[in-house]
Amino acid sequence: MMLGVADMLFADMAPRTPISAPLNEWLIQALDHSGLSQSALAELLDARVQKRIDRSIINKMTLGKRTISAEEMLLISEITGFDLPSDTARIATIAIAGKVGAGARVPVFDTYEKGDGPQVECPxxxxxxxxxxxxxxxxxxxxxxxxxxxxxxxxxxxxxxPSDAIGKRCVCECEEGLGWVKVVRPGRDHGTFDLHSFNDQTPTMYGVRLKWAAPIKLHWPAELARKV
Structure with a gap:
């Protein structure tokens, strides 16, 4: 029977990883504890997250070549019945997908493979x-x-x-694959949008076709961000 998170945290039989253990070692121990193969874990994890998880991703995790997000760690712990590392159980992180610009063209959006790249502590x-x-x-x-x-x-x-993106400050991606931060408004032609900037020095972009747009939930100043 699969243990819940609370059961795992307090069950005497569940081995606790030392605080100094790297996360890839924790994952290897979790696989050994559960008897699951990398492919089996990938299949179970893929069914519970939005991003694609396959055996190659799990293999990168075990080799320390790919970070393990807080959400993935929690799910792996639930799936394998292996206790969370005591030093990371309290720290939630969020992946940094890349960079975006407003007036300048910034073709470095979505630089990293989903879930890969740097992480920042969740505000x-x-x-x-x-x-x-x-x-x-x-x-x-x-x-x-x-x-x-x-x-x-x-x-x-x-x-x-989405409709709730209209009229709001959004992170968005145009058809050229460039990332922008703009106020999104409907364009004159069907399927297009006008992207408004935050100052008078950067002109409005008219009639842009977007791959997607997402309203900004939080702005976090650089001096407060703690990258991990």
């Missing part, structure tokens, strides 16, 4: 589930946002521009 009061962060590039959003600031948002997998 207080924000749930880490289904949340992604991007880093501001350049100074074209001053004084609203500064270079190095982080923006947090929920990006759904259907690749749409």
């Amino acid at each position: 207080p009061g924000l749930s880490p589930h289904n949340i992604v962060a991007v880093e501001i590039e350049g100074d074209s959003m001053e004084p609203v946002y500064s270079a190095g600031d982080l923006l947090f948002y929920t990006r759904w997998s259907d690749g749409s521009v």
Whole structure:
């Protein structure tokens, strides 16, 4: 029978990983404890998260070549019945997907494989589930946002521009694959949008076709962000 998180935290029979153990070693121990193969764990994990998880991803995790997010750690712990590491059980992290710009063209959005790349500690009061962060590039959003600031948002997998994004500050991606932070408004032609900037120095982008847009949930200044 699969143990719940509370059962695992207090069950005497569940071995506790030392605080100094790297997360890849914790994952290897969890696999050994459960008897699951990497492929079996990948299949079970893939069914419970939005992003694609396959055996190659699990293999990268065990080799320390791919970070394990807080959400993934919790699910792996539930699936394998293996206790969470005591030093990471209290720390929630969010993946940084890449960088975005406002006035300047920033073709470095979605730089990292989903779940890979740097992580940042989850800001207080924000749930880490289904949340992604991007880093501001350049100074074209001053004084609203500064270079190095982080923006947090929920990006759904259907690749749409939801109605609640209209008229709000959003992280979005155009058809050219560039990331932008703009106020999204309907365009003149069907399926297009006008992207408004935050200052008078950066002109509005008219008639842009977007792959997706997501309202910003939180702006976190660079000096407060703790990357891990």
